[in-house]
Amino acid sequence: MAATLADVAARAGVSSATVSRVLNGNYPVAEATRRRVTEALRELNYVVNGPARALAAATSEVLGVLVNDVSDPFFGVLASGIQREAAEADLLTMICHTAGSADDELRYMELLLRQRARAIVVTGGGPEDDGHRRRTADLVRQSVSRGTRVVFCGREAPPDSEAASVVFDNDGGAAALTRLLLAAGHRRIAYLTGPPHHTTSSARVAGARQALTEAGIDPDSCLWIRSGFSRAAGLEAGRELVRAGVDCTAVVAGNDLTASGVIASFRACGVRVPEDVSVAGFDDLPVAVDVVPELTTVRLPLRSGAVTAGRIATGARRTAPGAVVRMPAELRSRDSVAAPGGGLTGMAGRLRAH
Amino acid sequence: MAATLADVAARAGVSSATVSRVLNGNYPVAEATRRRVTEALRELNYVVNGPARALAAATSEVLGVLVNDVSDPFFGVLASGIQREAAEADLLTMICHTAGSADDELRYMELLLRQRARAIVVTGGGPEDDGHRRRTADLVRQSVSRGTRVVFCGREAPPDSEAASVVFDNDGGAAALTRLLLAAGHRRIAYLTGPPHHTTSSARVAGARQALTEAGIDPDSCLWIRSGFSRAAGLEAGRELVRAGVDCTAVVAGNDLTASGVIASFRACGVRVPEDVSVAGFDDLPVAVDVVPELTTVRLPLRSGAVTAGRIATGARRTAPGAVVRMPAELRSRDSVAAPGGGLTGMAGRLRAH
DNA sequence: CGAGGCTCAGTAAGCGCTTTCTACGAACCG
DNA sequence: CGGTTCGTAGAAAGCGCTTACTGAGCCTCG
Incomplete structure (x- = not known):
């Protein structure tokens, strides 16, 4: 036929x-x-016939992108930036949704390897788990030996691997944000960390703790609350903070999505931002300026990081094996952070029934 | 090696x-x-070696999904539902981002066809353009003749094609929503339609107009404003409505994202929802219940529609060529719609400077 | 005018797999 | 004990493409 x-x-x-x-x-x-x-x-x-061509030419025209969550704008920006570069090199981008599961991540890497993808870009942070890292390193080795380039974007490649990485300065960004809060007079800060045992969460926590320590403040005098990276996680955390009447004048959310959730539940409880409590985000996603008040946050150059990762993946940009490209973070000071207000204490009563 | x-x-x-x-x-x-x-x-x-296997077996293990926007939760839900079914059938899901461009849609269909994908699922509405429809029909024909199944999810397949479709009752949902507004006493309603010449937008507009006509109201006495399906579009439209001091007591947004944008800009202008103006959404995305007030909207069974499309695509569910599966819409009445309030007139003065 | 160079196009050898056809024992049967 | 059947595995023919390698014309030039 x-x-x-x-x-x-x-x-x-x-x-x-x-x-x-x-x-x-x-x-x-x-x-x-x-x-x-x-x-x-x-x-x-x-x-x-793509397969026939791929077989004869011993390579294919697909570039695979692994994302944690297709419906998260963080990954949306990354994926579309990488895709643009791929299109430039006449490659077809395949986006694979790992749902944040370490196993799915490995499974998809292997499937892309099977398909003899030209390159694989693994985006976002990943589990801090040596077993996972080792298995990832194995797959990277196999991929590279078969001519599939591997690039990590948002996390460092496993140690000793030939994969390049593009990483964002989560660490420095979190430190800068904390210093901003400190300079505004905040001392009692609640930190909503991202998912536990996750490279991105850890880097942000580490940066914040360091800034705190440098300012002579015991990091453990602050509140560290495990949360997620979604809006829903922020809504829930915000509600809990109010219900518990936590004694703090500022909340640093895991990212902008979480921050928007926190603000939404604060508003529902009658807590004013930033008058009563300041709230900060991270990433500078589009939502940061949609939210009222506009978010003070840390801008991560996602787009250009994605482009860089894409260029390395397509070979448009050559790097040494195992190279690490560091992208700077930049503070974006907007309306959601102000001088310390009354805090959350005593607000619990205002919690609307539901 | x-x-x-x-x-x-x-x-x-x-x-x-x-x-x-x-x-x-x-x-x-x-x-x-x-x-x-x-x-x-x-x-x-x-x-x-995937390509070698695909060549010898004359089929591959990939299922392609075309989405308009990887960062839109509407497509996120669809994509992840389809993916789950694909995984069930041991297929690798490739998500391709068309950025809503009709050309990219065709290009990606062709690329998937090249790759001899097992199936292609085209999600979301599409352009109402006969040229595009014809070219799509061509590709569908070629795909089917090469053994690639094609399924449309959220739009009907081009006429006379062998592709199956799963469609949501945008029409009926919009009518039901309009009747709800009418029953609450609203007469002056502003409709933010989605992007122009788009099947989804048109269906929703048609449903609303019909409900209006049935109630003896001239649809043209309502305001029909072209907008988009993003939150940003809602923010902008909301701001414009206030600035122009439009005479209406209810706003029907193109979808929940748009509705959340409208509400955000209304709030920024001091317009209370639903006291001053009611706002309704569409789709019942997760954001609908995150927003304050919670959105009155139309629930589309996206997840189960996606699963159905996925099952047809993998062959787990057999259908006649050209079959159309219709998914019902269901009204979700929540807090953002109430009896008519003071409307927007005269609010322009409250527009905060920026 | 013949040798050497160029340009263009055909021949054919794979790429790594699946699958049909065939072959070979061993077990079984009458 | 010869013939049949069954279970198992090898041989080999592609799948549709890319890409050396080869060769046929034709032009150029000493």
């Missing part, structure tokens, strides 16, 4: 090699022949 | 056919042989 190169060749009165050459344009073909072939191609509605 | 079937066969002292049989388990192999092969497989770190 489907036309093959041979069919097209027969119709154009040439050999299949010539058709292939016309298709790929990497060998000279006389203009008249080219026209005849092009014609036949069109008449037969020819569509390249 | 990479081990092939032949390498494994040599090591296990069998033929490559036997190794293939062990791998696929579709032919009997003596237990002892199987063990030896399995061992060799492991020792050599064998990874199947």
Whole structure:
């Protein structure tokens, strides 16, 4: 049913090699022949057989992107930036949703490896688990030995691996944010960390603790609350903070999504931001300026990080094996942080019934 | 470098056919042989060559999903539902981001076709453009003739095509929502439609107009404003409505994202929802209950629609060629709609400076 | 005018797998 | 004990493409 190169060749009165050459344009073909072939191609509605080409050429035209959550804008920005670069290199981007599961991450890496993907970009933070890291390192090794480039974006590649990484300065960003809060006079700060045992969460926590320590404040005098990276996690955490009447004048959310959730539940409880409590986010996602008040947050250059990762993956940018590109973080001071207000204490009574 | 079937066969002292049989388990192999092969497989770190297998077997293990926007939760829910079904059938899901561009949609369909994907699921509404529909129909025909199943989810397949469709009752949902508003006493309603010339937008507009007409109200006495399906579009539209001091007591947003944007800008302008103006959404995305007040909206069974589409795509559910599965819409009445209030007129003065 | 160079296109050898066909023992039967 | 059947595994023919390698014309030039 489907036309093959041979069919097209027969119709154009040439050999299949010539058709292939016309298709790929990497060998000279006389203009008249080219026209005849092009014609036949069109008449037969020819569509390249990707697998056959991949087999013969020992490579394919797909670039795989692993994301934790397709519906999270953080990954949306990353994925679309990488995709743009891939398109530039005529690669088809396959986005695979790992749902944050370490096992799925490995499974998808292996599947992409099977497909002989040209490159794999693993985005976002990952589990802080040596077993997982080792298995990842194994797959990276196999991928590289089979010619599949691997790039990590948002996390460092496993140690001693040949994969390049593009990392964001979560550490420094969190420190800067904490210093801003300190400078505004805040001392009792509640930190909502991201998911536990997760590289991104840990880096942010570490940065904040360091800034605190440098300012002569015992990090353990602050509140460290495990949360998630979703809006829902922020809603819940916010509600809990009010219910418990936690003694703090500022809340640092795990990211902007969480911050928007915190603000929403604060508002529902009559807590004013930033008058009563300041709230800060992280990432500077689009939502940061949609929210009222606009979020003080840390801008991560996601777009350009994604582009960089994409360029390394497509080979448009060459790096040494195991290279690490560090992207700076930048403070974005907006309306959600002000001088310390009355705090949350005593607000519990205002919690609306539900 | 990479081990092939032949390498494994040599090591296990069998033929490559036997190794293939062990791998696929579709032919009997003596237990002892199987063990030896399995061992060799492991020792050599064998990874199947996907393209070679796809070429020989004339099919592949990938299922492609086309989405308009990877960072929109509407598509996130759809994509993850489809993916779950795909995983069930041992297929690798590739999500392709078309950015809502009709051209990219075709390009990606073609790329998936090249890859001899097992199935393609096209999600979301699409352009109402006969040229596009014709070209889509062409690709569907080619796909089907090459054994790639095509399923549309959220839009009907082009006429006379063999592709199945899963569609949501946008029409009926919009009508029900309008009737709810009418019953609450609203007469001056502003409708923010989605993007123009888009099947989803049109269906929702049509449903609303019909309900209006049935109630003896001239649809043209309402305001129909072109907008988008994003939160940003809602923010902007909300701001404009206030600035223009539009005379209406209710706003029906294109979807929940837009509704949340409208509410945010209303709040920023001091317009109370629902006291001054009621606001309704569409889709019942997670954000609908995060927002304050919680959104009155139309629930679309996205998850189960996605699962259905996924099952048709994997072949787990058989349908007649061109079958259309209709998913019902259901009203979700919450807090953002109440009896008519003072409306927007005269609010323009309250618009905060920026 | 013949040797050497160029341009263009055909031949054919794979790429690594699946699968049909065939072959070989062993077990079984009359 | 010869013939049949069954279970198991090898041989080999592709799948549709890419890409050396080869060769046929034709032009150039000493």
